[in-house]
Amino acid sequence: MRIWIVGVVAGVGLLMFGCGQSTEKEEAKLFSGFKKGKIQRESYGSCDTTSNAGAQVRIDIWEAEDTIAAARKINTQIAAKIIDRINSHADSASIAETPAAMKSVKGAFEVFDKNYRDFKRDFPDAPGCWEVEVTGDTVMVTPKLLLYKLDHYAFTGGAHPNTFRSNHVFDAVEGSELNILSFVSDTISLLEKVEKKFREVEKIGENANLEEAGYFLVNHKFFLPANFTFTRTGVLFYYNPxxxxxxxxxxxxxxxxxxxxDGVVKKDLIF
Incomplete structure (x- = not known):
């Protein structure tokens, strides 16, 4: 009887070891799929520096190799975000009339370019090119997550261009985008720590009024940035202009x- 029990235990142990090896191999395959990629570049239109006129869209992003389903799903989502970035500077009626604008960078550019030409027809003396540039790259890849950032530059007239960054968290197994707050176990404590660090960086006293110092608050209260992300060493917080x-x-x-x-961020869900 004792020999039989030992045999069962050994068999279960071998089964668990085999499953463990299989899981590790699958994780290694997924991780490898995100470690390899390529730079994807697209450019449409041009800006004539002599006449200071024209419309241009430039894209320069890193894409994971589409060898696994999760990578393909993530690439598709990033592509959709880029198209949305371009379309945010175009007329909604023109977009509605042009289905291609929602399907490709080229289609989005064509509407953007049309809007520019319409504008120049109405205001021929208005100087300046219209430009949109989007760059994208990974922040970090772990067996569980792919952290990605998109930097957006745009100029469609006015005193200065607009720039902003967005950070995105993707499930490395499923390929779905995740809410970064799902990795936070104590948002109140996080807010306190971020405000303390913010004041240190900006050299603002602990009890100084931030609004009187020229900062914008929400209902007179400090707030977390819309964008923050995870790195190997800590959490990177980013307030856009x-x-x-x-x-x-x-x-x-x-x-x-x-x-x-510690106790504020669920580090075990990241690495």
């Missing part, structure tokens, strides 16, 4: 190490 300070201040970013976020 105009989000909490004047355009001239530019983006405000800082990193808080994981050691200072």
């Amino acid at each position: 105009y989000e909490i300070a004047a355009y001239a201040r530019g983006p405000i970013e800082f990193l808080i190490p994981y050691a200072e976020l």
